[in-house]
Amino acid sequence: MxxxxxxxxxxxxxxxxxxxxxxxxxxxxxxxxxxxxxxxxxxxxxxxxxxxxxxxxxxxxxxxxxxxxxxxxxxxxxxxxxxxAPPQATTAAPKTTIRKVTGPVVSNKYGDVQVQITLSGTRIVNAVALELPRETAQSSLRSDKVDAAYSGTSGQVVRRQNANLDTVSGATYTSNSYKQSLQAAIDRA
Structure with a gap:
């Protein structure tokens, strides 16, 4: 067989x-x-x-x-x-719009925090802290840590595409204010 x-x-x-x-x-x-x-x-x-x-x-x-x-x-x-028949030409994909959305100013006991995100279509491509506490050298140092962890094109905001970020050790108030302003910006987008 x-x-x-x-x-x-x-x-x-x-x-x-x-x-x-x-x-x-x-x-x-x-x-x-x-x-x-x-x-x-x-x-x-x-x-x-x-x-x-x-x-x-x-x-x-x-x-x-x-x-x-x-x-x-x-x-x-x-x-x-x-x-x-040869393949028909397709129409060009619509251009992706780049837009910036700013979150509200969120206050904490060390100062004010405000975040702005840049979106390409629906994807977050950049995050910038427009305002961070800078009253003292200590608050400035903590703000720098938060900014380095969250902001920029390779920060946690862009990697995670949401406001569910790790809290920066020693900068809990600034981290939480950053997340609140960020979440409001995402909601507006």
């Missing part, structure tokens, strides 16, 4: 290979009768001047115009090769 299945499979594969090879453009009467300016391009040959190269030929498909989605040996009732 197994031998019969293998024999039938081998016969089918051999027949398919013969049909594909016999259907190549260089061997059919239709391909040979084309005028010189419309000559088909055969892989390995030079293309006609001014002709655009066929990407299928460089991708290793058996003949020009072949691709995995086309039937390699489709013929019409007259024996001529069936052609498919």
């Amino acid at each position: 197994r031998r019969a299945v293998l024999a039938i499979t081998g016969l089918a594969a051999g027949t398919t290979a013969l049909v594909v090879l016999k259907g190549a453009p260089g061997t059919s009467q239709v391909a040979q009768d084309l005028p010189a300016d419309q000559a088909s391009v055969v892989p390995g040959s030079s293309a006609a001047p001014g002709a655009t190269p066929d990407p299928a030929a460089s991708a290793g498909y058996p003949y020009p115009g072949a691709s995995p989605s086309r039937t390699p040996n489709a013929r019409t009732s007259t024996g001529a090769r069936a052609t498919t």
Whole structure:
């Protein structure tokens, strides 16, 4: 039984290979009768001047115009090769809008915090602290830590795309105010 299945499979594969090879453009009467300016391009040959190269030929498909989605040996009732229309040009994707949204000023016992986010479409691409506590050297140092952790194009805001951020150690009030202003900016967006 197994031998019969293998024999039938081998016969089918051999027949398919013969049909594909016999259907190549260089061997059919239709391909040979084309005028010189419309000559088909055969892989390995030079293309006609001014002709655009066929990407299928460089991708290793058996003949020009072949691709995995086309039937390699489709013929019409007259024996001529069936052609498919070239792909229609698609409209350009809409331009992504870049916009900035500013959160409210959130106060805490060390000062005020205000955050602005930059969006490309619906994705946050940047976050900036417009206002941070700077009253004392200590509050300025803490604000710098918060700004370094959250803001910028590679900060937690951009990586996480939300206001669920890790609290900066030693700067809990400033971190929480930053998150509140950020969440309000996200809500406005």
